Amino acid sequence: MIEFKNVKKKYDNGYEALKNINLECSEGEITALIGPSGCGKTTLMKLINRLHNPTSGTITIAGKDTSSIDPIELRRKIGYVIQHVGLFPHMNIGRNVATVPKLLKWDKERTRKRVDELLEMVSLDPETYRDRFPSELSGGQQQRIGVIRALAVEPSIILMDEPFSALDPISREQLQDELIRLQRDIKKTIVFVTHDMDEALKIADKIALMKDGEIVQYGSPEEILRRPANDFVKEFIGEKRLEVYQDTPTIRQVMVNNPVTIYPHRGLAESLKRMEGKKVDSLIVVDERDHLLGYVTVFDVLKEYDNEAIKVKDLMHSFEYKVESHMLLPEAIQQMHERKASYLPVVDESGVLEGLLTRGSIVGYIGKEYDGEVEGVL
Amino acid sequence: MHDYGYFSVFIERMPDLLDKLYEHLIIVVIAIILGCIVAIPLGVYLAKTSIRWIRSLIFNIVNIFQTIPSLALLAMIAPLLGYNFKTAVVALFLYSLMPILKNTFAGFDSIDEEIIESANGMGFGSMERIIKVELPLALPYIMSGVRITTVYIISWAVLAGLIGAGGLGELILAALSLNDNPLVIAAAVMAMVLALISDFVLRLIEKLSTRRGQTAKQ
Numbered sequence: 001m002i003e004f005k006n007v008k009k010k011y012d013n014g015y016e017a018l019k020n021i022n023l024e025c026s027e028g029e030i031t032a033l034i035g036p037s038g039c040g041k042t043t044l045m046k047l048i049n050r051l052h053n054p055t056s057g058t059i060t061i062a063g064k065d066t067s068s069i070d071p072i073e074l075r076r077k078i079g080y081v082i083q084h085v086g087l088f089p090h091m092n093i094g095r096n097v098a099t100v101p102k103l104l105k106w107d108k109e110r111t112r113k114r115v116d117e118l119l120e121m122v123s124l125d126p127e128t129y130r131d132r133f134p135s136e137l138s139g140g141q142q143q144r145i146g147v148i149r150a151l152a153v154e155p156s157i158i159l160m161d162e163p164f165s166a167l168d169p170i171s172r173e174q175l176q177d178e179l180i181r182l183q184r185d186i187k188k189t190i191v192f193v194t195h196d197m198d199e200a201l202k203i204a205d206k207i208a209l210m211k212d213g214e215i216v217q218y219g220s221p222e223e224i225l226r227r228p229a230n231d232f233v234k235e236f237i238g239e240k241r242l243e244v245y246q247d248t249p250t251i252r253q254v255m256v257n258n259p260v261t262i263y264p265h266r267g268l269a270e271s272l273k274r275m276e277g278k279k280v281d282s283l284i285v286v287d288e289r290d291h292l293l294g295y296v297t298v299f300d301v302l303k304e305y306d307n308e309a310i311k312v313k314d315l316m317h318s319f320e321y322k323v324e325s326h327m328l329l330p331e332a333i334q335q336m337h338e339r340k341a342s343y344l345p346v347v348d349e350s351g352v353l354e355g356l357l358t359r360g361s362i363v364g365y366i367g368k369e370y371d372g373e374v375e376g377v378l
Numbered sequence: 379m380h381d382y383g384y385f386s387v388f389i390e391r392m393p394d395l396l397d398k399l400y401e402h403l404i405i406v407v408i409a410i411i412l413g414c415i416v417a418i419p420l421g422v423y424l425a426k427t428s429i430r431w432i433r434s435l436i437f438n439i440v441n442i443f444q445t446i447p448s449l450a451l452l453a454m455i456a457p458l459l460g461y462n463f464k465t466a467v468v469a470l471f472l473y474s475l476m477p478i479l480k481n482t483f484a485g486f487d488s489i490d491e492e493i494i495e496s497a498n499g500m501g502f503g504s505m506e507r508i509i510k511v512e513l514p515l516a517l518p519y520i521m522s523g524v525r526i527t528t529v530y531i532i533s534w535a536v537l538a539g540l541i542g543a544g545g546l547g548e549l550i551l552a553a554l555s556l557n558d559n560p561l562v563i564a565a566a567v568m569a570m571v572l573a574l575i576s577d578f579v580l581r582l583i584e585k586l587s588t589r590r591g592q593t594a595k596q
């Protein structure tokens with residue numbers, strides 16, 4: 001976790017670029033810094049790896065004050081991607097990606113393996129691309145290299161300063177999608193500077209909206225869209241986007257709040273009784289603290305019914321896909337459709353079961369709220 | 379009196395010609411090496427320093443040497459260091475400074491801010507960055523400065539003969555006093571050939587120092 005406490009930054013020329021910043025960037029999340037040009041996003045980001053030092057206040061990483069860490073050492077542990085890529089034109093792709101491993105004196109074999117692995121991660125064939133030079137790659141490919149170069153030594157923190165803004169819209173979308181996919185696996189703490197609201201909404205877990213060296217609003221994309229703090233935020237988000245998001249229901253409004261659950265150590269007779277009683281064909285398995293574990297179906301239970309030794313946990317399947325309650329309904333419906341799921345479990349951040357999104361609950365909601373305007377929602 | 383023509387002189391006087399060519403080359407090489415040792419680090423410093431007045435001061439000083447006519451420069455240094463090899467090397471060294479300095483400065487100055495920023499962000503120390511990232515990028519510029527200087531200095535070194543520093547100039551001077559026209563021409567041709575060959579070789583090195591990726595701008 002990166003934490004800013006009462007951070008101020010005054011440049012040597014007297015310009016006060018940051019005024020009393022307090023911010024937490026959570027572990028494993030993408031925090032987007034967004035705001036108009038000159039509002040201090042880059043300055044804020046560069047305080048993290050000490051490319052700038054704060055005039056006052058402290059910045060801590062995992063509880064450690066960065067001012068006590070040698071800046072060069074710190075920077076080698078933090079990935080860094082900038083807008084104009086900054087690939088070294090005199091080095092081929094392999095050497096570019098191997099920059100930080102080399103600075104950290106990794107041995108040749110380990111470095112080579114890692115470079116190939118990284119190239120494959122962004123679908124660039126190592127054999128083809130390793131020996132090419134940056135000028136021989138497209139803008140999108142160059143930026144992919146910029147991103148994997150920052151990942152080379154598996155830093156837990158990555159800083160990205162408008163990494164995709166110089167790309168054409170199609171490559172930009174592609175790279176955003178790739179970043180989201182990548183982040184699902186690598187779970188880094190990413191600080192992502194952008195001035196594009198769509199980009200922030202698409203990729204960020206948390207958004208810090210800045211203006212004139214201050215954070216005007218901080219929260220999840222959902223929170224910012226639903227409860228813009230003031231007119232500046234509203235204007236920045238744009239009327240059109242606000243309309244779309246504020247009228248669109250989230251899963252929370254639609255889901256079934258008390259799904260039928262069972263504990264994993266219970267027997268099959270009890271399971272069947274519950275299913276009969278509640279008229280459902282499967283039960284959601286949770287532990288004593290309501291953490292979602294999986295589900296059992298009536299078919300599984302009937303098949304093994306005669307065997308008294310078998311417990312729910314022996315027949316349990318786990319869910320491939322779960323959703324959080326702030327997801328917008330259209331997206332959830334699309335996910336259900338793509339995954340051919342008849343229902344989706346809704347969990348909170350810590351994995352506690354909050355409800356179930358079922359086909360029945362969706363139809364019920366649409367019928368109630370929209371009364372013949374169904375197409376408008378989908 | 380001599381008994382050779384404009385062609386046979388190369389055969390008859392080859393030992394002398396090669397001897398003086400060798401002296402000539404040594405004067406030039408030492409002057410250039412000294413020039414590089416001083417001008418390259420100085421150029422890097424000037425490109426990196428944020429103190430403006432130091433930059434213009436040094437450029438002005440070095441420029442002054444450039445504007446002194448070569449003969450005058452020799453005449454100024456000779457009383458201090460003697461009429462010898464040393465004087466010639468020092469004078470030529472002073473001449474070599476400006477082109478190498480200028481090109482080194484230009485080379486480092488041409489590097490994109492983004493490249494330096496991304497190097498800093500990834501954790502290069504400043505020395506490490508200058509040597510591993512910036513120097514290779516500036517090298518084609520520096521090499522082109524070295525090449526241009528070398529070619530000039532080869533011809534200026536002929537004047538070193540005037541102060542008895544040796545080299546092809548000395549041979550030309552001696553031949554002139556003996557009215558040995560074929561030898562005058564032969565020595566001049568040697569200097570010319572030396573300049574052409576140096577130019578060719580240094581151009582080659584320049585090309586090799588421009589890596590594949592560098593030619594096309596990103």
Ligand SMILES: Nc1ncnc2c1ncn2[C@@H]1O[C@H](COP(=O)(O)OP(=O)(O)O)[C@@H](O)[C@H]1O
Nearest residue numbers: 011013015017036037038039040041042043044
């Ligand atoms: N090195 C510097 N010296 C003085 N002022 C600076 C420096 N870097 C940035 N600034 C100023 O600080 C403000 C914030 O800059 P920056 O953080 O780059 O903004 P953003 O990334 O949000 O566009 C701008 O007004 C900019 O002019």
Ligand SMILES: [Mg+2]
Nearest residue numbers: 041042043161
């Ligand atoms: Mg910026």
